[in-house]
Amino acid sequence: MNATHHHSGKHPAPKLSPNQSKILGCLREAGEPMSAYAILDHVRNDGIAHPPTVYRALNDLMKKGMVHRLESRSAFIACGDGACDGRFAFAICRACDKVVEIHLSKGDQTRLLGLAPAEIVPEQVTLEITGLCEACAPVQAAPV
Amino acid sequence: MNATHHHSGKHPAPKLSPNQSKILGCLREAGEPMSAYAILDHVRNDGIAHPPTVYRALNDLMKKGMVHRLESRSAFIACGDGACDGRFAFAICRACDKVVEIHLSKGDQTRLLGLAPAEIVPEQVTLEITGLCEACAPVQAAPV
DNA sequence: CATAAGCGTGATATAACATAACAGCCTCGG
DNA sequence: CCGAGGCTGTTATGTTATATCACGCTTATG
Numbered sequence: 001m002n003a004t005h006h007h008s009g010k011h012p013a014p015k016l017s018p019n020q021s022k023i024l025g026c027l028r029e030a031g032e033p034m035s036a037y038a039i040l041d042h043v044r045n046d047g048i049a050h051p052p053t054v055y056r057a058l059n060d061l062m063k064k065g066m067v068h069r070l071e072s073r074s075a076f077i078a079c080g081d082g083a084c085d086g087r088f089a090f091a092i093c094r095a096c097d098k099v100v101e102i103h104l105s106k107g108d109q110t111r112l113l114g115l116a117p118a119e120i121v122p123e124q125v126t127l128e129i130t131g132l133c134e135a136c137a138p139v140q141a142a143p144v
Numbered sequence: 145m146n147a148t149h150h151h152s153g154k155h156p157a158p159k160l161s162p163n164q165s166k167i168l169g170c171l172r173e174a175g176e177p178m179s180a181y182a183i184l185d186h187v188r189n190d191g192i193a194h195p196p197t198v199y200r201a202l203n204d205l206m207k208k209g210m211v212h213r214l215e216s217r218s219a220f221i222a223c224g225d226g227a228c229d230g231r232f233a234f235a236i237c238r239a240c241d242k243v244v245e246i247h248l249s250k251g252d253q254t255r256l257l258g259l260a261p262a263e264i265v266p267e268q269v270t271l272e273i274t275g276l277c278e279a280c281a282p283v284q285a286a287p288v
Numbered sequence: 289c290a291t292a293a294g295c296g297t298g299a300t301a302t303a304a305c306a307t308a309a310c311a312g313c314c315t316c317g318g
Numbered sequence: 319c320c321g322a323g324g325c326t327g328t329t330a331t332g333t334t335a336t337a338t339c340a341c342g343c344t345t346a347t348g
Contacts, residue, residue, distance in 0.1 A: 017325065036305070050328060055306065071215040072270050074305060074334095091264040100261045108259065115252065115273065117244045120235040122275040126216050129259065131266040161296065180334070194299060199335065218305095218334060 016061075022046045023057040024066060024078060033075035033099055070099065072128045077101075089127035095136035102129075160205075166190045167201040168210060168222060177219035177243055214243070216272045221245075233271035239280035246273075 016024065026042050027034060034042075040054045048054065058076055061067035065083040069076050070090060079088075080101045087109045089102040104112070109125070116122035160168065170186050171178060178186075184198045192198065202220055205211035209227040213220050214234060223232075224245040231253045233246040248256070253269070260266035 019326075048327095051306070052308090052328080053326070056326085071272070089259060091260045091266065093264055094267070098264070100264055102259055102261065104259070111255065112271070113273070115233060115246055115248070115271070116235045116275060117246065120237055120242070120244060120273070120275045120277045121281060122235065122273045123238070124274040126270070126272040126274070127256070127259075128215070128270040129257070129264070129266045130268040130270070131260060131264045133264045137265060163297075192298095195335070196299085196337090197297070200297085 016064075017057070019048060019053060020057045020060055022048065023054060024061055027067060027076060027078040031078075032097065033070050033073060033077040035075050039076070068101075070128065071126055072130065073097075087125065089125075089129065091129045091131060093133035093136055094130050095132060098133050098135075102127075161201070163192060163197060164201045164204055166192065167198060168205055171211060171220060171222035175222075176241060177214050177217060177221040179219050183220070212245075214272060215270055216274065217241075231269065233269075233273065235273045235275065237277035237280055238274050239276060242277050242279075246271075 022043050023039060026039055030042075036051065036054050036058060039058075040048065040051060043054070058067055058069075062069060062076075065085060066079050067076055068079055068088065068090070070092065072092070077090075077099055081103075084103075087104050089104055091100045091102055092098070104127075112125050112127065113122040166187050167183060170183055174186075180195065180198050180202060183202075184192065184195060187198070202211055202213075206213060206220075209229060210223050211220055212223055212232065212234070214236065216236070221234075221243055225247075228247075231248050233248055235244045235246055236242070248271075256269050256271065257266040
């Protein structure tokens with residue numbers, strides 16, 4: 001699971017440290033959001049033993065656009081694309097925690113940033129849409 | 145103007161418990177986001193002494209639409225409108241923490257919900273736009 | 289009155305999430 | 319040799335949130 005030379009193309013060169021690779025590998029294997037401490041539990045085998053080590057790697061991976069944080073759940077997930085430019089959104093099933101990454105078009109991004117009031121110059125967007133996925137819809141009642 | 149009939153007009157009847165009133169008052173006085181523990185510090189005078197008391201009131205107030213949670217900061221803020229229907233967004237200055245509540249038009253709401261993939265039926269939107277306000281722009285460099 | 293149900297609250301304890309601060313070990317360039 | 323910088327390890331602590339049980343008050347009922 002060494003992602004050190006992935007395919008070249010859209011994405012900037014990764015250049016990951018050993019710890020970053022381990023943690024990214026863990027998140028990619030899971031394919032779903034994990035809390036920092038859940039990650040820690042899964043990489044103890046790999047010699048990572050303390051929270052700061054995990055958070056350091058996660059923060060570095062987020063700067064590279066390879067991991068995103070789901071604010072509404074305090075959880076982290078690998079970017080479905082390898083890496084992206086920071087303009088993205090998520091749809092999350094409230095019942096099973098399934099996450100779908102939404103790729104925002106240029107137009108979407110512009111419209112979103114345009115919602116900011118004149119007094120604040122927008123830089124970054126956090127957009128998370130919660131709902132119910134196909135599988136969970138039949139067995140759940142609407143709470144809102 | 146006590147229209148306790150149905151929820152006529154924009155705002156449903158408040159009917160707050162004493163603790164809810166104290167905590168909403170605290171947030172309204174502040175006019176800015178506060179962490180649950182910052183709120184706790186400010187209402188100790190009023191006889192509230194433990195975290196669960198604060199969280200209980202905050203959760204009730206959020207259900208009523210009178211308080212919102214800023215996911216990206218783990219903070220709470222009084223609704224600028226008294227109460228609203230849950231379709232709103234925030235613009236936040238990353239330097240001074242100033243928050244502006246953005247009221248989404250019907251069209252904005254529809255577009256946002258439309259971003260959800262087919263496999264997840266959207267129910268709720270969390271949109272937070274971080275940037276730099278007029279006052280802070282001159283003295284801050286862009287980090288991203 | 290007695291009693292039970294329901295609700296808001298008080299209080300203890302602990303869980304879950306995150307970072308500050310410092311120390312060790314490399315490698316690189318002088 | 320020596321210092322700078324990058325990455326990691328480690329200890330300790332700070333911050334955010336909830337589970338659980340107990341208490342007192344009001345109300346409905348017999």
